[in-house]
Amino acid sequence: MTRAAGPRRGTPRTAGRPGPARPARRAPWAFVLCAALLLAGCEEGGGGEKGTRRGSDATCDGRIDAPAQITMWYHQPSARGELEAVRAQVRAFNTAQDDVTVRLVRHPKGDHDDLVREAADAGELPDLLDFDAPKLFSHAWAGDLRPIDSCVPKSLRADLLPSVLEQGTYRGRLWGLGTFDSGLGLYVRPSVLRKAGVRIPKGIADAWTADEFTGILGKLRALGHERPLDLQMPWAGTEWGTYGFAPVLWSAGGDLIERSTYRTADGVLNGPRSVEALTTLQGWAKAGYVDANKDFEAFQKGRTPVSWTGHWCYRRYTEAHPGDVAIVPLPDFGTGSATGMGSWQWGIPAGTADGDAVWRFLEFLLRPDEILRMTEVNGAIPATTAAMERTDAFAEGGRGRLYIEQLRSGTARPRPQTPAYPAITEAFSRAFVKIMRGGAVRPALDEAVRAVDKDLADHGHYPPTGP
Known part of the structure; x- marks a missing residue:
């Protein structure tokens, strides 16, 4: 603990709200x-x-x-x-x-x-x-x-x-x-899917398409599951919103930021592919397919036979439904299934x-x-x-x-490797919540782009030499 104290010029602070460097404390x-x-x-x-x-x-x-x-x-x-x-x-x-x-x-x-x-x-x-x-x-x-x-x-x-x-x-x-x-995918109840006449993907290359998945949600509702999908929505405004749903953009061909230069999010985060993909997710919410999961037990109690979540749910899900839990890839929104890491x-x-x-x-x-x-x-x-x-x-x-295969195959992608990430995740998770609550998709993403690009500009686009 020998580094000298003092202001750190340009150091990222609360994402999206840069200001004068804080004095040392x-x-x-x-x-x-x-x-x-x-x-x-x-x-x-x-x-x-x-x-x-x-x-x-x-x-x-x-x-x-x-x-x-x-x-x-x-x-x-x-x-x-x-x-x-x-x-x-x-x-x-x-x-x-x-x-x-x-x-x-x-x-x-x-x-x-x-x-x-x-x-x-x-x-x-x-x-x-x-x-x-x-x-x-x-x-x-x-x-x-x-x-x-x-x-x-x-x-x-x-x-x-x-x-x-x-x-x-x-x-x-x-x-x-x-x-x-970490591992991210869809937890499913095979017994319920088979009863609904739904095929179960065998691996990454066999993922459901987004359109196919939309149809599956309708079949599960017809089977008696009024709100068949859990998206862990109580956590949508946290890091979960970015970790869990940036893969939707990646799968569609979009991203959170332009990665060849890391100098702007414009045209990528709010590009047509990102807009289309998030419009599809919003459509699931508008159709009433998404369980609010306020008790955090939608999957365990059997309300939702599909849960979009990560490795941390493995134990309690398998304990709730012994022998009737499988993990399958996230849906393919156009360029192949993608996931987080x-x-x-x-x-x-x-x-x-x-x-x-x-x-x-x-x-x-x-x-x-x-x-x-x-x-x-x-x-x-x-x-x-x-x-x-x-x-x-x-x-x-x-x-x-499946988690191992995703991590080794390139299906799993890192969140943007940039010092601007705190601003990116705050802007995107905020936009994601607005979208899933029914807000217009493109304006919400445009707002997120402005917040990210402002952080980039305020920090000189994070030059390699540091602050």
Whole structure:
């Protein structure tokens, strides 16, 4: 935590509403972290003073200034047991060796992204922290992180899912790695589909077309399911709105931003293909096919035999309908089925003096046993083949194998790899909610384009050199 405090010129703030750079706020964050470290606010790890560290060495040079002590944050997870799994990993690592001691600092209350931005402005980030994958790019651009290319051995790179590496890459450098990835598709009740006379896709190339899917919803209604589709609408205005439904644009031939230059969203986010695809989704809502799912149990209770959601629902869905749950690709809106990827990744802040000490712990987290310790709790996709093949759901022949095929085939795509992503996701999720509530599609997307392009202009289109 040695990076000097001070204003960060052009650093992305609340998406879509840039303004003058915030002044540094070192004192509050220094108090939070010093209180955590010095007044027994750390959850795990031993005591002792930090040794002298080299502030200018490479992220990983193969040497550790042992005994080293590193601090870490972990976001407030939504999955039950996830934080307990992290605590157990810290204890296991500290017990297994004496060179590095990890101290898990209690996360201050508040939004994780806001806390990270504020701590970065104050120069008070810990030695290790995690990001929701696409939020990593703005911190890499702003100089908050150290690249970790020099840390990752070739053998590990070869074992990692390509999507994990892709989502952690910005401008050709690797800035983050996750121990798991995400899966997105349609959960369906095969018994109900067969009763309705609906074919069940066998794989990615066999996905329903959007028109076919519209017809399927009508058949399911005729069977007695008044609102047969769950889109997880209570979460539409959050990151779910972008993660879950940007694939609709991709499948249609649109996108959230023009990716060859990352300088505008105009003509892409509001282009005719994007408009047509979202008009189709709006048509499902207008026809009354979409369950509001206010109780979050539309699929479990049998109201909806189709749920558009991710890996995190696997356990409760299969428990609710044993032997009667399948995962099929999202509909094809014109150019083939597309889906999302990317989940929480670990990054090493720029102020961390001993990157090798931090990497020692990250390497431990990427062991198969530790990956599985986490994914058995949160249901996510193991980041390595070695771990994946030890699971029932994701190994060859498993019910969740489609997720692996999507992540390896290119069907899964990363959200835009640009520091403008916070502005993009806020603008798109806001537009998506308006559209699904009946608002005119093109004007909602035009408004989103203006918000994204304003953020790009206000930050000089995020030049490669950073702020």
